[in-house]
Amino acid sequence: MAVSIAVIGKDNAPLYMWVAPGRDELNLQFLSHTALDIIQEKVSPANRAPTDSRELYLGLLYASEEYKIFGYMTNTKIKLVIITDASNTTLRDNEIRMMFRRLHNAYTSAVCNPFYSPGDPLISKKFEASVGALVSGN
Amino acid sequence: MPIVGVGLGDMEVLEGSEYNLYGIPKDTIAQCSSLAFVMGLEPSNNPNHAIIWEALNLQSKPALQTLINFKLTNINDFSLPPMKTKRQSYEWYTPKGVLKSNWMAKYLHHIPALVAIFYTLDWSDSNWLNKKNELANIVSSVKAIIGERHCRVAVILLQNAAGSPATDSSSPYAPNSETETNASLSGERASILCESCDLPTKHLFVLPLNDAQLIPGYTARLEAALSEIAGGFYLSESKTVRNHRDFLNKTNHQLLFVRHCFKTGFLLEMKNDLQAAIKAYQQSYQHLSELRFTDTNLHEIRISSAIINYKVCRVNFLLNLPRDAIAQFRRHIDLFRPRMGPKSLIFEHYAWLASQYELFGWLFESAVQQGLPAVQTQHPGFYYQQAAQFASLRRTTALHLCSAATDQHNHMLDGIDSLEIYGQRPWRAGKHSLEPPEPEREACGVEAIQYHELTKVQHHEMIIPLYSRAMAQFQRYRCPRIKQQLMVQMATEYQKAKQYQKALAVVQHVLGQYRSERWWALVSSCALLALQCASAVADVPAYVAAALEIASPRVTLAPSLKIQVFRDGLMRVLKGEVPAAPPASTADAATSALAWTEALQGSAAAVEIDMSALVPCVEVRASFSSPSCTAYCPSSLQLHVRNNFLELIRVRDFTVVLEPHANSKVQPEHEAAAAEKQMLLRKESYVDLISREVLKLDFPFTLEPLVSPYDGFKIASVSCCLDGSADGSPWRGGGAAVRLSWPGAGAAAAASSHTPHHSEFLVLKNPSFDTLSPKTFIKVEKPEPLIDVEVKYDKQALVWEWLVVDVLVTCCEPRPLTDVRLSLSLQRPVQAALEATTRVSSCGSSSSAAPSDSCGAAVQNIALADELQPGQQMRHKLLVRSLTAATRHFSLVLKCCKSVEVAAEQWVQCPAVHCTALTVTAAVPFVVELSCESLQYPAMQQQHLQPQTTSAATTVRLQQPFLINARVSCSSHVPVTLHSSKLMLSSGVESYGEGSSSCSGVISACSLSAGEAASDCFCLQVAACSTPQLQLGHFLLHWSRCFLSMSLQQVLSLYEPSAGAFSL
Incomplete structure (x- = not known):
């Protein structure tokens, strides 16, 4: 399953970061940050095909020796990044897409909280629980 | 676009002086092109030879398809490596290893495909026979040296002009370059020559020298023909190698399958037959991957596979098949990555992987330079990055494993750079076995390698350039x-290499970018790195900045670490002591302590830290208490300071700098003046900033008036000094003086503060520091003088009249006012239509006569008095004329200089301003109707004349008297007096009976109230007229308000309409 999940705001500041226990958290943060380069390039109007303008899932952004990095961007320019092990070949593209959908839903519920101010880091037990369920595969 | 192999060959980066144990040999990387020896040319003595030689070498560089590597030699130096005896059977032969290290060099440098003999000989040479024999001798001795080898020989005759003009330059081949007359001679002699030299006719060429311009063209063709001959050689060689296969069996000769396929590929590559070459290389790789690997032979197989893989990838790139190249590389890595080899030499595995990635990255980059398009997610940078990471892993593992290695077995590595087989261990050279033959010897060899790795290899010299190459690619x-x-990783690498200054420069650059995107975890790790580097080299500003950054709550480091850095680091620097080394610092403590002592002694000047560039641990918000203030009146500025750190921070000497500010653009000459006008507000005392609390400081000040264009002050910066005496004892001096400064009012750092993005959400925040919106600008108003201004005027003015505005100024100040000036102008914003129809004049300026109409819509700065004593009164009259019926707003401005007490018994002159608003509504006072009648009073035609309307025409006859009736009906709210009336006649019109050109009316000194009317009558005749229509003249009416004081009676208003046009 995923080793890291990041929610990144529209101004590219991280809102939420989950890293699987026992992983190199700093390195995964660096990777999530670098994923923004490719997201930015993928969603730039020049590169985007007009047909997939409603597709939020951006697919595999890039793969290093250890990790695969997948991206997703909501219509409000919130970027979701999921990192998996490069050796994990059991995860299909469709499953990743589903994970992003669920993550997006969880995010949407979290920001509906009237006491949450957009752009602030997400501190929400419910969101935390959703992410926990997501990464444990339930 | 096909990619061709120019440039894909000379790889400077790998050619280190140190023999690279894990790279691939130079011969693999060298450009593969047919080798030809050139004999008989003396470029240094003979200019023609020099031209030919230059042309030959030039051709082989940019020309894409014909690749011949020419080597100059002569008959005396010419030699070939000795030939081994041909093996008839491989049955009892066991190969020593996979690839022999001398084989490629042999074909690249020593065994030519072709020996090209240049010889000067004309067909019609007088000494033909001797020369022919000499040439035949040369050829035969060359052939003798070649012996059993299949090297080709070609002869090129250099012919001078006379006998053989090169009429046909299409081919350098002899018979074609002959004229018909000489054809028989040359053909005959050519065949004789071939016969005596034992040459095929196709190996004889003629190169005419008569025109130096044409030589490059001839040599190009010559090279093409020679390359064909060379190709034949390589083809036959490759066939020979391939034929060996028949003697091999799969059990004993697996290694030879690899070797022979590789040789075939190499020879075909020399022939420039890339399609065939890649097949052979791929086959070779396939055979290799089928070999059995053990820890013992792994290294040899790794190196061999690296060589073959490099060849496959390179040829794929040359054939413009980048996807195949990448796929091959992936297969290669996937095959070998799990095979890590013995634990004690694991660093070799990483070294080898790093080298694979670097080589592939380099191949990829060269292909891109040749025009291959690369994309953001697939470009050479990724391979360099991976290479750097593996190189870094190599170092980590090497340091871990090799620390105990000693130099006692160094001799085991003797001859490592001259092994017969690539990738073998020097202590068991020539033995390709699956198990180590002598375990003890093996252990010694391993230790020697470990020792070599530990002492001879400068890891960072490999890693840092890899990072910088990767960075260049990612930038692109x-x-x-x-x-x-990558920059962070590079900085870490510099730190490990103890190049702290470079590390610091790199990491500081990145820090700013992470800060701006608010990735606090990344900021934290970089800040810690910066602190370690700054501490190692005693860079005081960088150290203090990093320590302050770490103190910030945003930085996600452990609180204990933050407190440790603050107490044992920053505070000690402030006290002038050497700070404790930061956690996980690798620097040598003694050296850095020495550097600190030096730095702290030398730092007399304060270190200034721009807090807005950091993630703040202390935040400030400065705000004026009101948006404007009066000059010389006390006002104040509030400074809110918040300490976000976990502990108390003591500061002193809070300073706020105010600078003049203009709303409009400032001329450069004013800027210098503004700098002088800067104001400093200081509080020198100590202030304790309690953790997580907001402290409010009040700075009272009084401002001096500003000169235009400046209209106020803004907060330029806020700063304070960090104080090291947190224990309560006063600061004794010594140590670094650290001044924290916030440009602007501290709001500039808001990007990294807690202020929410959307102001709607401010309600969720505590209504304190975060929501404070500072007033950073204060407008300086001029003080109002204590004066009483009484203005008397009729608010209901009459159109055309000069309305009297009577101003009475009484001074109520305790001290005299000086330089009192009065201005009256329309209130801003001014409408152009009103401005054009308004006239303002001062009565004092021309009191004797009515003011002329040329004056404008405002009077400015009329000097009332040089000095106005307390209690003194001053009267002044102003005149305002409205030319249309409308309401006008005026402002009456009284400027003066008043004395202001700035301190006890200290008085300064300060400009002061008093404003009064006036409103004037103008109405039309009367209407004049003019009518024209015959003497018998029947109305000819009557019409009303509104002021300023043109009169309609009425018909009168020449020389016939007629009457003009003027009726003035009053509509004014006050009675008006009509003083006199007059008709000014045009030429051709005269007063009947008098013949004069003007006639006075009967109205005089007649007062009218609203609703009353007065009439006037004139008798006129038209004496002569040239035009059918004519303007009769103007009716003038002198009038004024009734009961005007005497002094103003001359001020008569004039009503002057045209008296009507008459057609005849």
Whole structure:
């Protein structure tokens, strides 16, 4: 399953970061940050095909020796990044897409909280629980 | 676009002086092109030879398809490596290893495909026979040296002009370059020559020298023909190698399958037959991957596979098949990555992987330079990055494993750079076995390698250039953030290499970018790195900045660490002591202590830290108490200071700098003046900033008036000094003086503060520091003088009249006012239509006569008095004329200089301003109707004349008297007096009976109230007229308000309409 999940705001500041226990958290943060380069390039109007303008899932952004990095961007320019092990070949593209959908839903519920101010880091037990369920595969 | 192999060959980066144990040999990387020896040319003595030689070498560089590597030699130096005896059977032969290290060099440098003999000989040479024999001798001795080898020989005759003009330059081949007359001679002699030299006719060429311009063209063709001959050689060689296969069996000769396929591929590559070459190389790789690997032979197989893989990838790139190249590389890595080899030499595995990635990255980059398009997610940068990471892993593992290695077995590595087989261990050279033959010897060899790794290899010299190459690539393919990550890794590498200054410069650059995107975890790790580097080299500003950054709550480091850095680091620097080394610092404590002592002694000047550039641990918000203030009146500025750190921070000497500010653009000459006008507000005392609390400081000040264009002050910066005496004892001096400064009012750092993005959400925040919106600008108003201004005027003015505005100024100040000036102008914003129809004049300026109409819509700065004593009164009259019926607003401005007490018994003159608003509504006072009648009073035609309307025409006859009736009906709210009336006649019109050109009316000194009317009558005749229509003249009416005081009676208003046009 995923080793890291990041929610990144529209101004590219991280809102939420989950890293699987026992992983190199700093390195995964660096990777999530670098994923923004490719997201930015993928969603730039020049590169985007007009047909997939409603597709939020951006697919595999890039793969290093250890990790695969997948991206997703909501219509409000919130970027979701999921990192998996490069050796994990059991995860299909469709499953990743589903994970992003669920993550997006969880995010949407979290920001509906009237006491949450957009752009602030997400501190929400419910969101935390959703992410926990997501990464444990339930 | 096909990619061709120019440039894909000379790889400077790998040619280190140190023999690279894990790279691939130079011969693999060298450009593969047919080798030809050139004999008989003396470029240094003979200019023609020099031209030919230059042309030959030039051809082989840019020309894409014909690749011949020419080597100059002569008959005396010419030699070939000795030939081994041909093996008839491989049955009892066991190969020593996979690839022999001398084989490629042999074909690249020593065994030519072709020996090209240049010889000067004309067909019609007088000494033909001797020369022919000499040439035949040369050829036969060359052939003798070649012996059993299949090297080709070609003869090129250099012919001078006379006998053989090169009429046909299409081919350098002899018979074609002959004229018909000489054809028989040359043909005959050519065949004789071939016969005596034992040459095929196709190996004889003629190169005419008569025109130096044409030589490059001839040599190009010559080279093409020679390359064909050379190709034949390589083809036959490769066939020979391939034929060996028939003697091999799969059990004993697996290694030879690999070797022979590789040789075939190499020879075909020399022939420039890339399609065939790649097949052979791929086959070779396939055979290799089928070999059995053990820890013992792994290294040899790794190196051999690296060589073959490099060849496959390179030829794929040359054939413009980048996807195949990448796929091959992936297969290669996937095959070998799990095979890590013995634990004690694991660093070799990483070294080898790093080298694979670097080589592939380099191949990829060269292909891109040749025009291959690369994309953001697939470009050479990724391979360099991976290479750097593996190189870094190599170092980590090497340091871990090799620390105990000693130099006692160094001799085991003797001859490592001259092994017969690539990749074998020097202590068991020539033995390709699956198990180590002598375990003890093996252990010694391993230790020797470990010792070599530990002492001879400068890891950072490999890693840092890899990072910088990767960065260049990522920069090129628009990946700024990946580049930032690489910069952090590079900084870490510099730190490990103890190049702290460079590390600091790199990491500081990245820090700013992470801060701006608010990735606090990344900021934290970089800040810690910066602190370690700054501490190692005693860079005081960088150290203090990093320590302050770490103190910030945003930085996600452990609180204990933050407190440790603050107490044992920053505070000690402030006290002038050497700070404790930061956690996980690798620097040598003694050296850095020495550097600190030096730095702290030398730092007399304060270190200034721009807090807005950091993630703040202390935040400030400065705000004026009101948006405007009066000059010389006390006002104040509030400074809110918040300490976000976990502990108390003691500061002193809070300073706020105010600078003049103009709303409009400032001329450069004023800027210098503004700098002088800067104001400093200081509080020198100590202030304790309690953790997580907001402290409010009040700075009272009084401002001096400003000169235009400046209209106020803004907060330029806020600063304070960090104080090291947190224990309560006063600061004794010594140590670094650290001044924290916030440009602007501290709001500039808001990006990194807690202020929410959307102001709607401010309600969720505590209504304190975060929501404070500072007033950073204060407008300086001029003080109002204590004066009483009484203005008397009729608010209901009459159109055309000069309305009297009577101003009475009484001074109520305790001290005299000086330089009192009065201005009256329309209130801003001024409408152009009103401005054009308003006239203002001062009565004092021309009191004797009515003011002329040329004056404008305002009077400015009329000097009332040089000095106005307390209690003194001053009267002044102003005149205002409205030319249309409308309401006008005026402002009456009284400027003066008043004395202001700035301190006890200290008085300064200060400009002061008093404003009064006036409103004037103008109405039309009367209407004049003019009518024209015959003497018998029947109305000819009557019409009303509104002021300023043109009169309609009425018909009168020449020389016939007629009457003009003027009726003035009054509509004014006050009675008006009509003083006199007059008709000014045009030429051709005269007063009947008098013949004069003007006639006075009967109205005089007649007062009218609203609703009353007065009439006037004139008798006129038209004496002569040239035009059918004519303007009769003007009716003038002198009038004024009734009961005007005497002094103003001359001020008569004039009503002057045209008296009507008459047609005849």
